[in-house]
Amino acid sequence: MTQRGQQVVLVTGASVGFGLATAKLLAQRRFSVFGTSRRPDQHRELALQNGFTMLELDVRSDESARACVEAVQSQAGRIDVLVNNAGIVIFGALEELSIDEARAVFETNFFGVARMVNAALPIMRQHGGGQIINVSSLGGLIGTPGEGYYSASKHALEGYTMALRQEVKAFNIDVSLVGPGFFKTGIAQAAQPAALKLPVYDGMRERLSRYLRHNVEHGADPTILAWLILDIIESDNPRWRYGAGVDGVWLARLLPFIPRTLGEPLLRKVMGVEDSFLYRWLSRDWGK
Numbered sequence: 001m002t003q004r005g006q007q008v009v010l011v012t013g014a015s016v017g018f019g020l021a022t023a024k025l026l027a028q029r030r031f032s033v034f035g036t037s038r039r040p041d042q043h044r045e046l047a048l049q050n051g052f053t054m055l056e057l058d059v060r061s062d063e064s065a066r067a068c069v070e071a072v073q074s075q076a077g078r079i080d081v082l083v084n085n086a087g088i089v090i091f092g093a094l095e096e097l098s099i100d101e102a103r104a105v106f107e108t109n110f111f112g113v114a115r116m117v118n119a120a121l122p123i124m125r126q127h128g129g130g131q132i133i134n135v136s137s138l139g140g141l142i143g144t145p146g147e148g149y150y151s152a153s154k155h156a157l158e159g160y161t162m163a164l165r166q167e168v169k170a171f172n173i174d175v176s177l178v179g180p181g182f183f184k185t186g187i188a189q190a191a192q193p194a195a196l197k198l199p200v201y202d203g204m205r206e207r208l209s210r211y212l213r214h215n216v217e218h219g220a221d222p223t224i225l226a227w228l229i230l231d232i233i234e235s236d237n238p239r240w241r242y243g244a245g246v247d248g249v250w251l252a253r254l255l256p257f258i259p260r261t262l263g264e265p266l267l268r269k270v271m272g273v274e275d276s277f278l279y280r281w282l283s284r285d286w287g288k
């Protein structure tokens with residue numbers, strides 16, 4: 001039961017990773033927290049132990065988004081903060097990925113956010129305000145090889161969030177976006193590979209996949225992002241975009257000053273798009 005004055009937060013994708021860390025921290029800080037999963041029964045016990053309620057949600061479905069928001073409204077009477085965190089990666093060269101695979105990424109990472117926003121806005125307006133925080137990525141600023149459609153969906157999310165922020169300002173609704181770099185979550189294991197594998201990309205695929213898996217496995221603690229989200233909620237004047245993690249903060253700041261003639265070849269070499277001495281040197285201890 002929500003106490004008077006207690007803020008109600010809905011975090012999508014709270015079964016693991018960032019979503020779980022955020023729901024857990026906000027519940028500890030006495031927010032009334034609702035998390036979501038496509039398989040809520042598998043995670044209800046975990047949610048209960050961490051002080052939040054787990055609801056069912058598949059952001060790819062209009063009906064599921066509506067039902068989830070209605071469940072929060074009927075149990076808590078309002079939604080003060082919506083954290084759009086649910087997201088997926090499909091891994092492969094753009095030429096290997098079908099339009100259906102591309103659509104699947106956008107249905108979750110982009111239209112999934114739009115569905116949740118459309119369902120929550122009338123409730124926020126009715127209660128005189130609210131806050132929306134969308135989880136983007138450093139991939140929302142850089143086109144990441146091997147995760148091209150993921151990057152494209154996050155670039156779309158950045159534009160959408162910037163426009164939304166302006167449109168709902170008059171209703172006392174704050175909109176922000178967080179752009180994490182590499183964090184240690186289950187996202188690399190959950191990433192689906194392209195169904196089609198073209199032999200011309202075999203070498204690049206192997207190197208890129210090692211690079212991305214290694215960096216997620218050695219990434220920052222997801223609790224850092226949870227603390228950032230708490231700071232944004234508690235801020236009197238939330239900014240439009242926040243980087244998260246050392247790479248998420250510094251690369252985002254440096255990007256406008258790095259000339260493409262330097263940045264692009266460096267990116268290809270560091271990530272292993274090209275087989276290079278630099279990649280082999282960087283990856284010498286990574287194993288398989």
Ligand SMILES: NC(=O)c1ccc[n+]([C@@H]2O[C@H](COP(=O)([O-])OP(=O)(O)OC[C@H]3O[C@@H](n4cnc5c(N)ncnc54)[C@H](OP(=O)(O)O)[C@@H]3O)[C@@H](O)[C@H]2O)c1
Binds near residue numbers: 012019085135180185
């Ligand atoms: N980890 C990183 O390095 C990193 C970096 C930049 C940005 N991000 C972003 O951070 C967000 C969270 O990712 P994570 O790293 O925490 O990944 P994760 O550990 O794989 O968690 C993903 C979450 O999304 C949920 N989800 C996936 N598809 C869904 C759908 N159709 N409907 C509803 N929920 C769905 C999953 O819930 P169920 O499976 O239980 O439904 C899960 O809770 C994503 O938006 C991701 O793009 C992550």
